Every structure is written in structure tokens, then in C-alpha cells.
Amino acid sequence: MQTDNSVVRRGDFALRPVQFADAPLLLCWRNAPRVRQTMYSTRLIGEAEHHAWLKRELDSSQSRHFLFSCAEQAVGYACLTDIRNEHRRCTWGFNLGDSVQPRGTGSRMLFLLAEVAFDQLQLDKLWAEVLDFNVASLRVHARLGFQEEGQLLRHVHRPDGVFDVVRLALFAGQWQAMRSALREKLFYD
Numbered sequence: 001m002q003t004d005n006s007v008v009r010r011g012d013f014a015l016r017p018v019q020f021a022d023a024p025l026l027l028c029w030r031n032a033p034r035v036r037q038t039m040y041s042t043r044l045i046g047e048a049e050h051h052a053w054l055k056r057e058l059d060s061s062q063s064r065h066f067l068f069s070c071a072e073q074a075v076g077y078a079c080l081t082d083i084r085n086e087h088r089r090c091t092w093g094f095n096l097g098d099s100v101q102p103r104g105t106g107s108r109m110l111f112l113l114a115e116v117a118f119d120q121l122q123l124d125k126l127w128a129e130v131l132d133f134n135v136a137s138l139r140v141h142a143r144l145g146f147q148e149e150g151q152l153l154r155h156v157h158r159p160d161g162v163f164d165v166v167r168l169a170l171f172a173g174q175w176q177a178m179r180s181a182l183r184e185k186l187f188y189d
């Protein structure tokens with residue numbers, strides 16, 4: 001993996017820090033029905049709210065936001081948030097954009113992001129919360145080595161129902177043990 005000017009790159013794939021100029025693209029992806037339906041809130045986000053959120057997040061030392069590209073085309077967004085150096089943990093969030101991408105794209109994006117969390121930031125724990133019907137997200141987490149920590153029952157009330165949430169975690173030791181084999185599989189198969 002190469003890193004230059006905060007860009008994390010492997011072959012044709014790269015994660016680069018989000019800039020404020022990316023706001024329209026991120027909002028378009030965030031408001032797409034296939035992304036909204038995986039979120040705790042399914043409402044449409046307005047431009048002013050999105051801009052205020054992005055500005056706050058880009059100023060925060062507890063967050064890192066990235067655009068994921070394949071052959072220089074932006075195809076996804078991923079972030080590390082709630083970065084707690086005292087506890088050596090953070091959580092993450094992500095979505096692909098609106099272009100059709102080959103199977104495995106989400107896993108490649110999150111592989112690079114896990115490298116940021118464990119290698120660059122030297123964290124010990126990456127945790128996630130996933131709505132229990134989100135099979136694609138659960139599968140990606142499983143492929144990356146996440147294990148279930150528990151379920152939060154009737155945790156999210158939305159207009160379309162009440163949903164359970166799966167809590168997942170990946171620890172640095174597990175990541176170190178599996179990252180080489182996973183890297184070969186994801187990037188060179």
C-alpha cells in the first residue's frame with residue numbers, strides 16, 4: 001500500500017480525503033433511495049444541513065472522511081468517526097455511489113479504510129452498527145473479519161417499521177492475522 005499526501009492507494013484503487021468541494025456528490029449519494037434505506041433516518045437531507053454537517057466533520061479531529069476511486073473515477077464514500085485515541089477505537093460509515101461497480105468493490109474500499117484505522121491511526125478496535133436486514137453490509141463486515149458483539153433490539157423506529165441493529169467489532173490483532181491473505185484475495189485474484 002502506498003500513501004502520499006494522505007492518499008491511500010493500492011493498484012487502481014485509492015482513498016483520498018474528502019474536500020468541501022465534494023459536498024454535492026456526497027449529498028447526491030446520501031439521498032439516493034438505496035443508501036437512505038440503510039440509514040437510521042430515511043429522510044432526505046437538505047443542502048444547508050449537509051453543508052453544515054460536512055464543515056463540522058472536516059474540522060473535527062475525531063473524524064476522517066474519504067472518497068474511494070477506481071481508475072480515477074469516484075465510486076464510493078467512507079469515513080472513520082468517533083475516533084477516540086484514549087480508548088484506541090472508532091466506528092465507520094460508508095456507501096457506494098450511483099455507478100454500477102463489480103462485486104467486491106465495497107470490500108476493497110473498506111479494506112483500505114481498515115488499513116487507515118489500524119496502520120495509520122494505530123487504533124485497536126473498529127466497531128460498527130448495521131440494521132439487521134442489510135445483508136450486503138453484514139457480508140462485507142464478515143469478509144473483513146468483524147464478529148458480532150450483540151444485537152440492539154427494536155433500536156430504530158422509522159416510518160417503515162421498527163428495526164433491530166447488529167453490533168460488530170474488529171480488533172487490531174485479528175486484522176494483522178488476516179490482512180495479507182485478504183489483500184491477495186481482494187486485489188490480486
Ligand SMILES: CC(C)(COP(=O)(O)OP(=O)(O)OC[C@H]1O[C@@H](n2cnc3c(N)ncnc32)[C@H](O)[C@@H]1OP(=O)(O)O)[C@@H](O)C(=O)NCCC(=O)NCCS
Nearest residue numbers: 034035038094095096103104105106107130135136137139
Ligand atoms: C454495503 C456496500 C458498500 C457493499 O458494497 P458491495 O460492492 O456490494 O460489497 P461486496 O461486493 O464487496 O460484498 C457484498 C456481498 O453481499 C452480497 N449482497 C449484496 N446485496 C445483497 C442482497 N440484497 N442480498 C444478499 N446478498 C447481497 C454480495 O453478493 C456480496 O456477497 P459475497 O460476500 O458473497 O461476495 C453497498 O451495498 C452499499 O453502498 N450499500 C448501501 C449503503 C450501506 O449499506 N452502507 C452501510 C450501512 S451499515
